[in-house]
Amino acid sequence: MLSEIFKNLGFYDPKNLENLFDDDSQRESFQRMTTDWNALASLIGGGKTMLTELLGVEEAFFVLNMRGPAPFYLAIPKTGKLNPEMIRQAIPSGPELLFHEIPGFLLIVPDWNRLAGKSEEQIKRFLNQVAPKKPKADSRILEALESVKEYPVRLALAPPEYFAKVLRDTRPMLTPPLERVDLALTAENFRWFAAGIDPVQLEFACHVEAASEPAAVQLRQTAEVLADAAFGAWQEYVRSHENKMPTATAEDFVSIFNKSLSELSTPENFEQLKSVFLPQPQGNRWIVQIDRDRISKYTELAIPFGLQIIELANAEGKRSQCVNNLKSLAIAMHNYHDTYGHFPPTFSVDENGKPLQSWRVLLLPFLENSALYEAIRRDEPWDSEHNRQFHDKMPPVFRCAQCRQGKTNRDTVYCVVVGDETFGRAGERGIKLGEITDGTSNTFMIVERKKPVCWMAPVDISQEDAYLGVNQKAEGIGSGHEGGFNAAIGDGSVRFISEKIALDVLKAILTVAGGESQNF
Secondary structure, eight states: OHHHHHHHTTTTOHHHHHHHOSSHHHHHHHHHHHHOHHHHHHHHHHHHHIIIIISOOSOOEEEEOTTSSSSEEEEEEOOTTOOHHHHHHHSOSSSOEEEEEETTEEEEEEOTTTTTTOOHHHHHHHHHHHOSSOOOOOHHHHHHHHHTTTSSEEEEEOOOHHHHHHHHHHOOOOOTTSTTOOHHHHHHHEEEEEEEEETTTTEEEEEEEESSHHHHHHHHHHHHHHHHHHHHHHHHHHHHHHTOOOSSHHHHHHHHHHHHHHHHOOHHHHHHHHHHHSOOOBTTEEEEEEOHHHHHHHHHHTHHHHHHHHHHHHHHHHHHHHHHHHHHHHHHHHHHHHHHSSOOOSEEEOTTOOEEEEHHHHTGGGGTOHHHHHHSOTTSOTTSTTGGGGTTOOOGGGOOTTOOSSOTTTEEEEEOEESSSSSBOOSSOOOOGGGOTTOGGGSEEEEEEEEEEETTSSOOEEHHHHTTOTTSOTTSBOOSSTTEEEEEETTSOEEEEETTOOHHHHHHHHOSSSSOOOOO
16 A cells, blocks of 8 residues: 555656665665565564464553543453563563553553652552452443444544533633534534544544434534634644745755645645545444545645655755765865965966866865875876876765766865955965955855866866856856755855855855955
8 A cells, every 4th residue: 555655656756766866775775665565564464463462462442541540541451362471571661651450451550650669559559549440331432442343443432421511511612713613512412433543454434423413413513613723723824834935954844845735735625625534424423434545545635745845855965965065174174274374275286387186185184085195196187097097986075965967976066266356276375264354254165066077176166157146157156956055164164055145245255355244
């Protein structure tokens, strides 16, 4: 069943998988997970076998006991197969639980540390107060459980008789938009509720029984009022969030999620759900049945939004990885400055001024890649016969996972902007901290390039191309990230910059001594 849902959502489409996952191993792992549902179902079946055969648990009741000292507990009927000692050993450690046996049942009661320091006799007295006699189920509960007997997981609810009396005597009034709901009448009309769940087959049934046929109609009307009120509150929440589009990456994800909810939360879809979950009564009962066909039908509504959200979540992870890469490069830049008294030049040169190696190669000793640094002949050009063998040995710190261009082990988008006014300087040495008079927190150090280059190549972004704006030219500033690019700032921090940044603000942050002070 899970495989069918993922197929409906388009997760088996090779193009979608290519967008969602970086490499073949991730795609293969996902496909194994989604196609191994039968194996998982067998595992669940094995758990059921362990419960029934090894522990001897054939039934278990979750008991709400509002009048006792313990508001809820688990009651397991004793059978010839029940193994209380094995149950004690099987339950994992966590909140302290008390095990207590009474005629016909094993009780498992949460302690909440009430009995810390109490004597054994005091603990026994407490447990006897919880269930002083064999629990006796209300006949309505038995009817409710019988209505969903074919399901392995069954839930039943029947309010006590005094509950309706209390509501009749107090006549509580609800505030708008629920003022039309008569709680006392609803309690009188309601007999029981039952739910059955099959987690393997992904099937669900819900039965509600009223005191009479007219009572069933009244209950459905009340349920419809509650559903309409809930939908109204939900739409108000969605409307209040759908237009919030902040620039922080985590909030971008929330914004897209809220937008997807808004597009799904239409009155038409809501009416369709109501027709399923609030059907017309059959006699004094109304029944909701959810099977595979209906689940598949509803998942189809979420296909475009599910893919969009998953893709964005994947992009968010890649953006975070990119941020971490830039932070590492920024730290290496400052460590280089601490060692040599200046930042690395954009590229080293030979005695004739011909470019040799990129600043990325010069940073290798400060990125825990000294062995690679020593293997490269730095007195030869980056593309000499000897140095070409290292083109495909780019350290992962230079690779932005969101970049879909170039070769994974060779090409990088991390560049500096080279010019008389910017951070990047060619020659024997790079710029010094003292020369960044606009302030390191107001100056770009490393940015992303729209078209990647070989990591060893003495190629970056020219000042002229950078001044054109974001995503305006292949050789200029840009990225594969949605809506902007990541940049390492001169103080070592990393910021996400919107592609809509004003040109005058962009130029101000690119210059190191322009006299501007921009907040961004």
